[in-house]
Structures are given as structure tokens and as C-alpha cells.
Amino acid sequence: MEVKILSARFDIADANKLEVAKKHGAYGTLEKLFTMEPAEVTEVVKASGLRGRGGAGFPTGLKWTFLPKGLDKPVYLAVNSDESEPATFKDRYILVRDPHMLIEGIIICCYAINSHDAYIYIRGEYIYQAKILQAAIDEAYAAGYLGDKVLGHDFRIDVTVHRGAGAYICGEETALLESIEGKKGQPRSKPPFPAVEGLYGCPTIINNVQSIASLPFILEKGADAYKAYGTEKSSGTHLFGISGLVKKPGMYELPLGLPLVEVVDKVAGGVRDGRTLKGIIPGGSSTPVLTAEEAQSVTLDYESMAAHKTMFGSGGIVVLDDTVDMVKLAENLVHFYYHESCGQCTPCREGLGWMLKILGAIIAGKGKAKDIDLLLELCDNIEMKTVCVLSAACTMALRSYLNKFRSEFEAYIANTASAQPVM
Amino acid sequence: MSNRAELMESGKPFAFDAERDAEFERLAKRYPSRDSLILPSLWLVQDQQGWISTEAIAYVADRIGTFASQVYEVATFYTMYHLQPKGKIHICVCRTLSCYLLGKQQIVDYLHNELGLKPGQISEDGLFSLEEVECLGHCGSAPVVQINGEFHENMSVDKLKEVLATLQSGGRS
Numbered sequence: 001m002e003v004k005i006l007s008a009r010f011d012i013a014d015a016n017k018l019e020v021a022k023k024h025g026a027y028g029t030l031e032k033l034f035t036m037e038p039a040e041v042t043e044v045v046k047a048s049g050l051r052g053r054g055g056a057g058f059p060t061g062l063k064w065t066f067l068p069k070g071l072d073k074p075v076y077l078a079v080n081s082d083e084s085e086p087a088t089f090k091d092r093y094i095l096v097r098d099p100h101m102l103i104e105g106i107i108i109c110c111y112a113i114n115s116h117d118a119y120i121y122i123r124g125e126y127i128y129q130a131k132i133l134q135a136a137i138d139e140a141y142a143a144g145y146l147g148d149k150v151l152g153h154d155f156r157i158d159v160t161v162h163r164g165a166g167a168y169i170c171g172e173e174t175a176l177l178e179s180i181e182g183k184k185g186q187p188r189s190k191p192p193f194p195a196v197e198g199l200y201g202c203p204t205i206i207n208n209v210q211s212i213a214s215l216p217f218i219l220e221k222g223a224d225a226y227k228a229y230g231t232e233k234s235s236g237t238h239l240f241g242i243s244g245l246v247k248k249p250g251m252y253e254l255p256l257g258l259p260l261v262e263v264v265d266k267v268a269g270g271v272r273d274g275r276t277l278k279g280i281i282p283g284g285s286s287t288p289v290l291t292a293e294e295a296q297s298v299t300l301d302y303e304s305m306a307a308h309k310t311m312f313g314s315g316g317i318v319v320l321d322d323t324v325d326m327v328k329l330a331e332n333l334v335h336f337y338y339h340e341s342c343g344q345c346t347p348c349r350e351g352l353g354w355m356l357k358i359l360g361a362i363i364a365g366k367g368k369a370k371d372i373d374l375l376l377e378l379c380d381n382i383e384m385k386t387v388c389v390l391s392a393a394c395t396m397a398l399r400s401y402l403n404k405f406r407s408e409f410e411a412y413i414a415n416t417a418s419a420q421p422v423m
Numbered sequence: 424m425s426n427r428a429e430l431m432e433s434g435k436p437f438a439f440d441a442e443r444d445a446e447f448e449r450l451a452k453r454y455p456s457r458d459s460l461i462l463p464s465l466w467l468v469q470d471q472q473g474w475i476s477t478e479a480i481a482y483v484a485d486r487i488g489t490f491a492s493q494v495y496e497v498a499t500f501y502t503m504y505h506l507q508p509k510g511k512i513h514i515c516v517c518r519t520l521s522c523y524l525l526g527k528q529q530i531v532d533y534l535h536n537e538l539g540l541k542p543g544q545i546s547e548d549g550l551f552s553l554e555e556v557e558c559l560g561h562c563g564s565a566p567v568v569q570i571n572g573e574f575h576e577n578m579s580v581d582k583l584k585e586v587l588a589t590l591q592s593g594g595r596s
Contacts, residue, residue, distance in 0.1 A: 086557070164501070184496055329523070374549070
């Protein structure tokens, strides 16, 4: 089931080094790139069907066309390497094992959108990963792939690594821009969208690492070669991170559209011996959980996930077996979002904390019968009433646990009730 | 957010050493706005002295030419900036989702029982400090612990004991 498109050089020793990467094809598309018109490049990317791999799944080429024409301002590229959604650990492989694929993709994107300054926003915890990436960038400068004249052409590209410092919210694209500008990572109201008014008030394209890293293959082999993988509407391949209670957790590159449960069983070895599948988180912690029964009919593409009222997300699949206490798991996730709320909007800042307190009380044996409905009501009153979707990421997930595993929450509360002294 | 109450003075003035000064000047050319240097500068401070003192905040503001309040705002928003000295061996245990499912609590309990450490605390001898942190992006090799910036994957209590013993004897983990 596995394929090697983005991961083609992942298993080659020292492929992070320019010499090795080049021997195996890195920077092979650049000669062709400079014979093309920028708009042609965008058309190829549009035709490939590549969709944003950060989680939202917005068509990458289409996003580029939102840049205003004829403006007298620089255009910036921000590469999102914040990778902080729990269960997501795919971009790290690109940064460490094939950073030159990312740099080649940046050159392609910069040429297409006529940008000369790219910033790679990398999460602060990725210390060693940032060093490897910076070393690759230094090599690319020395070899003339970056700098004032890319490969001798009259086209400048400067790439700067900007390290975050421990804030999940900076994966949100406008918070990311604020952070590069030297501010707290608090999202901006949209519109204006970053393509019109982004970094330093200038038009800015923000793309995920994996989206950018997909560009060299698309340019080299063509849109049809990319569309040969995946489904009609969800084309290409994706780096899936499979984790949780499964025999062979890890990162696997797969075409989109494969049956979820078959992937968990065949690629990741299935649940541990003697255990049964209880549920699957399909695409990162914010995506609504699927019960084992629901998971049977899901395929790994944007459309199937939407049809099952969940989301494809970032390809971070978490396998849950029958030992998992769904109430405690829900509390663990709400804690994450509460901790990572930027504090800008009251419903999120206060509401997530309130929900966490209620869940804590239920677990501590102090829950009340009305708490489950109170939590559901809070979800409704928080969701989409904030500047960004962090709060919705929390409430969509929590609502799925409350609705699909309600009996587990009720059992905690029933035990509480039975433990009360009878008057 | 970091706890603003943690802000501390070091009692001595701060200035970048030659290496960090050169990196600061290199970065200064990469951004059209000097305020963009705030996050990288705070990293340089932490790299140099292990934590960010109020003197360093004033120095960074002065070097960049911005308000100390803006540097302060950034330093207190981002949780990886240490506003107080940490232990020589700073242990971050991931507490989220896959690490939670695969037993991060056993690691936290071990550190509590053996070293008397609670998350957020530093040992009396200044050797160890512990933080429970949110997802570290190593879910496929959970549970994961980051010690002095280095990742240790597929951790167990036994493996942690070995790593800490190596670090205490002065070796690299």
C-alpha cells in the first residue's frame, strides 16, 4: 500500500546533505522551471489537484491565484512548519530527511508567486530539526540555488528560518504572521485574508511544509502523474502519521483514498494482541472521533471524511482500543486546547477552562447528571464565536466524544450518584 | 501563557557575547522590520544564559529599538522562554494524546517519587527541573521526553533512568 513519492529519499543515508540529495535528483526541476512562465507553474499545480496539507485541504494552486495583481508591494511566502496539532508528526520527516526537497519546493513556489523572501516558521521544540534545515539552506546558498541570482537567473530568493517558542496557535496562519512580526501569536480577523494583506501588510501565501515539498514531483512528472495517485477530488499522496494503541506506529506515505481500517490493520499492524478496536481519531486531535463501526466504511480522503461528519485534517491517525477511557481522553484533549488558547477571545479563554473543570469534576466523582448537556451547550456557545477556529477544534472533538461515547460519561456520573450517602 | 509572576532579575547586566552578537547582526538583515528580531533575540538570550532575565529583556529592547513592554509581552506569551533559571537537566515530558495513551503518567510519577519533582518545579540542588508539555510532535514513537532540547523516543521508566544516569555522570544522553 505504501508509495515513495515524497519519501523517495527518506531512507537514503545523508540525504539531508546537498551532495547526496542532488545525486538522487534534488533540484532537478529548476532548469525546467525557469523556462516556464510563473502562471504556467500555477496552472500545473492547480491541475494536479494538490490540496493544502496542513489540515484545511484548500487547493494550493487556487490559493496562489488570490494574490492581487499589479500591486507595488513585495509578496511573501510563509512556510508553515509549526506542526503542533496533536497526532501530527509528518513534516518533521521532510525537515530532517529531505530538507532540499522543501527548499526546491520553495524555489518553485517563489517563482510562481513572484516572491523573493520566504520565511519558514518552525516550532520551537524542533531544535535539532531547525539546525538540519538551516544547514541545508546554507548549502543551497553556497551552491547558488538561493541568493541574489538563483542558478544565475535574474531572480533573488532569500529563505529565513524563524523559530517559534512553544505556542500551538502559531500554526494558525495569521497568528504565524504575527509571530514573525515579533508579537504574541494572536490570530487576526479575516478578511483581509493574508493573500491580500499578510506579513508586514503585504500579500502573503502561507503553505504547509508538505504542500511545498510536493511541488518538485508535480513539476517534474506533471499534474497527471500526481493525479494518478489518490481519488478524483483528493489527488496525490500524503504522509500519514499513525500512532496510539497500534502494533506498528509510524509515518507512512500512502495514496489518498485507501480504506482507513485496512490501512490501520495492514500498514500499522492493527491493534495489539487480545485487544479490539474502539475508535479512530482520523486526522489530528481536533477531528471528530470515529467509532470502530463508523471507521469500517471510511476511506482516507477529504470527501469520505466529510461524509462521515469528520475531517481529513493533517493525516494524524490515532488508534484507540478497548482499554481507552474516553472520558479521560476527552479531558486530556480539552486540557491541550485550554492550555493553547491565546487568550484573545472570551468564549475560548474562559469557556475551555470551564469545560475542563466540568470534565475534571466528572472524573473526580463529583459530576452531576446535567453536566453532559451543559458541556454540549457550552460547545454550541463557544464554537465559531471567536476570531479563529482553535475553540472549534476543541468543541468539535469534545462533542464527538460526548455524543458517541455518552454512556461512559454517564457511568462516571452514575457512580458518583451511587456513592452519595442516602439521606 | 507563561506565568508572568516568574519574571526575575539576575542582578547583573546582560549583553550578547561575540557569537550571539554576530548571529543577531546576521538576522537583522533578514527582516524588513526590526520587531521581527524579538523572538530570535530571546532565543539567543536563552541560549547564552539559560533563561531570560529582566535585564536581558531591557537589553533586547534596546538593541532592537523597541519598547521593553513589547519584548516582555513576547517573552511571557511563549511558553518555551524560561523566565527563571531551570535545572541543569531540564526534563519535558509530553502529556498529550498518544503519549498519554502510551503511559506518560508512569514517567511523571517516577520523577515525582524518585526525584521529588512536580511539574513546574526545580530540585533543591538545582540539578533537575520538570515540565509537562503539550504535544511534541513525536506521536509515532510515544511516549517522548525532551531533555535539554534532545528528544528521547519510545520512553519507559527504565530507559529514562539510563538517560538520567548518563547525563548526571557528565556524558551526553
